[in-house]
Amino acid sequence: MAELALEDGTIWYETTGEGPPLVFVHGGWLNGRTWRSQVEHFADEYRIVTVDVRGHGYTGSTDVGRYSIELFADDLEAVCAELDLERPVLCGLSLGSMVVQEYLARHPDRATGAILAGALRSMPSMAVPPAMKPFLSPTPALTTTLSTLGPTATFRSMLGSIRATTGGRWLTVDPAVRAEALEAVGDVSPTEFRKVFDALYRYDPPDLSNVKTPTLVMHGDREAPIVARQGRRIATMVDRGRRIVVDDAGHLVNQDRPAAFNAESEAFLSELDAGIGSESTAA
Numbered sequence: 001m002a003e004l005a006l007e008d009g010t011i012w013y014e015t016t017g018e019g020p021p022l023v024f025v026h027g028g029w030l031n032g033r034t035w036r037s038q039v040e041h042f043a044d045e046y047r048i049v050t051v052d053v054r055g056h057g058y059t060g061s062t063d064v065g066r067y068s069i070e071l072f073a074d075d076l077e078a079v080c081a082e083l084d085l086e087r088p089v090l091c092g093l094s095l096g097s098m099v100v101q102e103y104l105a106r107h108p109d110r111a112t113g114a115i116l117a118g119a120l121r122s123m124p125s126m127a128v129p130p131a132m133k134p135f136l137s138p139t140p141a142l143t144t145t146l147s148t149l150g151p152t153a154t155f156r157s158m159l160g161s162i163r164a165t166t167g168g169r170w171l172t173v174d175p176a177v178r179a180e181a182l183e184a185v186g187d188v189s190p191t192e193f194r195k196v197f198d199a200l201y202r203y204d205p206p207d208l209s210n211v212k213t214p215t216l217v218m219h220g221d222r223e224a225p226i227v228a229r230q231g232r233r234i235a236t237m238v239d240r241g242r243r244i245v246v247d248d249a250g251h252l253v254n255q256d257r258p259a260a261f262n263a264e265s266e267a268f269l270s271e272l273d274a275g276i277g278s279e280s281t282a283a
Helices: 032-043 069-082 095-106 130-136 137-150 153-168 173-186 188-200 225-237 260-272
Strands: 004-005 008-015 021-025 046-054 088-092 114-116 215-220 241-246
Touching: 004 069, 004 188, 008 032, 008 069, 021 069, 021 095, 032 046, 032 088, 032 173, 032 260, 046 069, 069 095, 069 188, 069 260, 088 095, 088 260, 095 114, 095 188, 095 241, 114 260, 137 153, 153 188, 215 225, 215 260, 225 241, 241 260
Parallel strands: 021 046, 021 088, 088 114, 114 215, 215 241
Antiparallel strands: 004 008, 008 046
16 A cells, blocks of 8 residues: 555555556445455556545545545545556546546546446435535434444444335345445444545535546446436436446445456446547447
8 A cells, every 4th residue: 555645634545557547436435445356357457546535444534524525536636646647547436436527527538538336426315406405414413323323333224224215226235245345334433434424415416518538337237226317317418428237236336246347347448448438328
C-alpha cells in the first residue's frame, strides 16, 4: 500500500502491474480488497490502482466532519494526479460508481472509459427530491442505531429495509461474499459509517448528458429493481453508454460472478484499445 497525504487526511491506495491505467473505486463500507479478482486478472496488462475511500479500509477516518461524493471525487482526482495517470479507465462499484459519475461530469472526455458496476444514482430507499432531503434526513435515527447496535448490525438492518422497499435481491447471492462484506463493514467506525451514509443520502447526481466517455454499466440479474432502473438511465444519459446484465449475480456483481464480470470488462477494454468505444449504444 502507498499513501497520499492531504491537508485533512491520508488516502491509501495500491498499485499493481504496468500498462494503461485502470483505477478501481469500491462500494460503501467495503474496501479495495473487493476488487481482488479484477486485480489478479488485469494486472498483467494494466497498471491497476485500487483506492480506499475515506472512512474505509486502510484510509480510515479523516479530519473532515462531513463527507460527500464530491469530496471522494476530489480524492480520486488527487490520486490520479499523484500517479500522473493520463486518461485512465475508471471502474466504480455502487458508491464508487457515484464517484466515477461525478468525475465524468466534471471531465466529460478526460477518462478513456468507465465501468460502473452495481451502478446507481441515489440510495435505493433514499430516493427523495433534493429539496426535501434536509427535512427528511434519517441520519439522526441512524446515529442512535449505530451507537446502540454498531456498524455491522446497522448495515444488516439497512439491507433488510432496502430489500423490503425494493422487492428485489440486494447485495449478493453468494454467502461467502456476504460474509466478507459484513467483515469489511465491521472495520468501519460508527462515526465514519454515519459520515459515509450522509454522503450517500445527500448526493444530488449530476447531469451526464455531456459525457463523451465510453461507459459500460453492469448489473446482476438479481439486482434490486430500482437500482437496475437507475443503471438503465445512466447508460441512456451517457452519449456512449451501454448496459449489460450478468446472470446469477446481485449488487456486488464483480464478486458474485468474477469470471463473467472480467470477461465483459475485458471485451469493453479491448474495444477501447481498438478505438471503437464510440460505436457503443445505450441499452
